Amino acid sequence: EDKVVQSPLSLVVHEGDTVTLNCSYEVTNFRSLLWYKQEKKAPTFLFMLTSSGIEKKSGRLSSILDKKELFSILNITATQTGDSAVYLCALGNYGQNFVFGPGTRLSVLP
Amino acid sequence: DVKVTQSSRYLVKRTGEKVFLECVQDMDHENMFWYRQDPGLGLRLIYFSYDVKMKEKGDIPEGYSVSREKKERFSLILESASTNQTSMYLCASSPDRGQYFGPGTRLTVT
Numbered sequence: 001e002d003k004v005v006q007s008p009l010s011l012v013v014h015e016g017d018t019v020t021l022n023c024s025y026e027v028t029n030f031r032s033l034l035w036y037k038q039e040k041k042a043p044t045f046l047f048m049l050t051s052s053g054i055e056k057k058s059g060r061l062s063s064i065l066d067k068k069e070l071f072s073i074l075n076i077t078a079t080q081t082g083d084s085a086v087y088l089c090a091l092g093n094y095g096q097n098f099v100f101g102p103g104t105r106l107s108v109l110p
Numbered sequence: 111d112v113k114v115t116q117s118s119r120y121l122v123k124r125t126g127e128k129v130f131l132e133c134v135q136d137m138d139h140e141n142m143f144w145y146r147q148d149p150g151l152g153l154r155l156i157y158f159s160y161d162v163k164m165k166e167k168g169d170i171p172e173g174y175s176v177s178r179e180k181k182e183r184f185s186l187i188l189e190s191a192s193t194n195q196t197s198m199y200l201c202a203s204s205p206d207r208g209q210y211f212g213p214g215t216r217l218t219v220t
Contacts, residue, residue, distance in 0.1 A: 041213060043211050090153075092209075100152055
C-alpha cells in the first residue's frame with residue numbers, strides 16, 4: 001500500500017527563520033511527488049517533482065526529490081507570517097490517483 | 111490558468127436527504143477526483159474518474175456514488191446524507207501528473 005509520511009507534523013518558528021519540511025514515501029510505481037500549501041481554503045499547488053536531484057525554486061521556496069532514498073524536502077527561507085499554513089505532500093502513482101500525507105502545520109510568529 | 115469550480119461553497123442538509131456536489135473543470139483534463147478533508151485525518155480519496163463514464167473507488171467510497179457523463183463535469187452524490195458525512199469536500203482535476211483543486215464545499219448534515 002502506498003504511503004506518505006511527513007515530519008514534523010507541527011512547527012513553530014519566528015519570522016526570518018529557515019525551515020525544512022520532510023516528506024518520505026513508499027510507493028509501488030512512482031510517477032510524481034507534489035507539494036501544496038493549504039491555508040483556510042483548498043490546497044494550492046507549489047511544486048511537482050519527478051526526477052531526483054533537480055531543485056525546483058519559486059521565490060523563497062525550494063524543493064528537491066531523492067528517489068533513491070524515497071524522500072523530498074521543502075525549504076522555506078526568510079519565513080514570513082504569510083507562510084503560516086499546512087504544507088501537504090502528495091504522491092502520484094501510475095494508478096492515476098494521489099496519496100496525501102497528513103501535512104505539516106507551520107506557524108510563523110512575528 | 112486552470113479553473114476548477116464547485117457548485118457550492120457552503121451547504122447545509124438534513125439527515126436522509128440526497129445531496130449532489132458538482133465539480134467542473136475547463137481544461138479538458140482526463141482525471142478528476144473527489145476528496146473529503148477532516149481535522150486529524152487529512153485528505154482522503156472518495157472516488158476518481160479517468161475518463162467519461164469511468165470511475166474508480168478510492169479509500170472511503172461507502173455512502174457515496176459519482177457520475178461522469180461529460181469530461182468537464184464530475185458529480186459526487188450522497189444517496190442518504192448522514193451526520194458523519196459532515197466535512198469539507200474537495201474536487202481536483204489532473205492533466206497528467208499534477209493536480210489542481212477547486213475551492214471546496216463545506217457540507218454540514220444536521
